[in-house]
Amino acid sequence: MAEVNAHMQYLRLYAVLLLCSTSLIRASGGSPLERRTSALFIFGDSTVDPGNNNYIKTIPENQANFKPYGHNGFFEGPTGRFSDGRVIIDYIAEYAELPLIPPFLQPSADYSNGVNFASGGSGVLPETNFGLVIDLPTQLRNFEEVQKSLTKKLGEEKAKEVIAEAVYFISIGSNDYIVGYLGNPKMQELHVPETYVGMVIGNLTQAVQFLYERGARKFGFLSLSPLGCLPALRALNPKGSEDGGCFEAASALAITHNKALKPVLATLEQILKGFKYSDSNFYDWLDDRISSHTKYGFKEGVNACCGTGPYGGISSCGGNRKVTEYKLCENSDEYIWWDVYHPTDRFHEQIAKALWNGPSSFVGPYNLEDLL
Numbered sequence: 566m567a568e569v570n571a572h573m574q575y576l577r578l579y580a581v582l583l584l585c586s587t588s589l590i591r592a593s594g595g596s597p598l599e600r601r602t603s604a605l606f607i608f609g610d611s612t613v614d615p616g617n618n619n620y621i622k623t624i625p626e627n628q629a630n631f632k633p634y635g636h637n638g639f640f641e642g643p644t645g646r647f648s649d650g651r652v653i654i655d656y657i658a659e660y661a662e663l664p665l666i667p668p669f670l671q672p673s674a675d676y677s678n679g680v681n682f683a684s685g686g687s688g689v690l691p692e693t694n695f696g697l698v699i700d701l702p703t704q705l706r707n708f709e710e711v712q713k714s715l716t717k718k719l720g721e722e723k724a725k726e727v728i729a730e731a732v733y734f735i736s737i738g739s740n741d742y743i744v745g746y747l748g749n750p751k752m753q754e755l756h757v758p759e760t761y762v763g764m765v766i767g768n769l770t771q772a773v774q775f776l777y778e779r780g781a782r783k784f785g786f787l788s789l790s791p792l793g794c795l796p797a798l799r800a801l802n803p804k805g806s807e808d809g810g811c812f813e814a815a816s817a818l819a820i821t822h823n824k825a826l827k828p829v830l831a832t833l834e835q836i837l838k839g840f841k842y843s844d845s846n847f848y849d850w851l852d853d854r855i856s857s858h859t860k861y862g863f864k865e866g867v868n869a870c871c872g873t874g875p876y877g878g879i880s881s882c883g884g885n886r887k888v889t890e891y892k893l894c895e896n897s898d899e900y901i902w903w904d905v906y907h908p909t910d911r912f913h914e915q916i917a918k919a920l921w922n923g924p925s926s927f928v929g930p931y932n933l934e935d936l937l
């Protein structure tokens with residue numbers, strides 16, 4: 566009997582402890598840096614740029630801070646996002662219960678939940694769109710600035726903790742292949758595709774190591790899509806509508822890139838202590854959605870909502886670019902593609918969901934929910 570009583574006593578104590586600990590977790594939800602959710606640092610190109618290019622000197626082809634960008638009404642007006650509304654990373658922030666992550670260049674931006682360094686048009690290699698974008702080495706230097714200011718604000722120990730707990734999401738590479746290689750005959754003369762992909766992967770690996778050396782541990786990667794099926798590349802396809810109309814050479818570069826990145830990430834996981842990552846099979850995922858768009862709720866999987874010419878594939882959305890005449894579809898929610906290169910808000914939501922907690926056939930070894 567006494568023994569049973571003691572056991573009950575213990576259970577009661579345990580229950581009280583449990584209650585205390587859950588309320589402690591809740592109480593710590595107040596200040597953003599005390600919260601258990603990690604900060605989010607973002608690097609890359611227009612797939613994740615929230616408006617950094619509004620603040621640099623570039624060409625309208627690399628900007629989206631004019632109508633009809635942002636036209637679905639989620640934001641008050643154009644923000645610089647290459648979408649009719651949100652981009653992937655806006656949804657990821659929402660799922661992680663973080664506020665929208667601000668562009669690094671936005672004046673007096675609050676960096677306490679992370680920062681977005683991405684710049685539309687940028688590539689892994691600095692020579693891609695040289696002088697017109699915030700290239701990846703500069704994005705990394707900007708991260709160092711933020712790290713310094715965090716250390717000043719929080720003290721060394723707390724800043725280290727924030728840096729180690731944060732997720733580093735990287736979405737980059739498409740421009741190296743579309744602009745830097747296929748759009749640059751000289752580069753094609755200098756390097757066969759495999760060598761060029763090796764350079765891109767080599768530099769991307771160095772970027773990851775750079776962040777790791779500064780304390781980053783958790784990484785998310787968006788792999789490359791079937792680039793040849795973007796409306797702009799369909800329009801450039803030398804074979805016209807043969808082979809389903811996608812520009813094969815562009816998609817082949819994406820496949821080679823994705824295949825080369827996979828073993829690199831697995832190796833980094835083995836040699837770098839504490840390195841964790843989330844990779845995705847975006848290529849097949851997108852391929853499936855383009856060919857079976859109606860199954861996923863889209864009426865149109867080939868043509869861009871906003872653009873000119875075949876597939877809406879001539880970059881003209883907004884009328885501020887070289888070609889000023891453009892067509893705008895009635896309902897962008899029905900489209901996979903918003904403009905020549907970029908999906909719609911609605912499609913970004915599906916990508917983000919899959920990255921967040923999608924099946925292991927799409928995202929792994931960790932998904933973003935595991936990491937954040």
Ligand SMILES: *[C@@H]1O[C@H](CO)[C@@H](O)[C@H](O)[C@H]1NC(C)=O
Nearest residue numbers: 690691763764765766767768
């Ligand atoms: C990085 O890219 C440059 C070209 O910009 C190339 O010469 C170099 O070999 C690449 N580095 C690695 C490690 O692949």
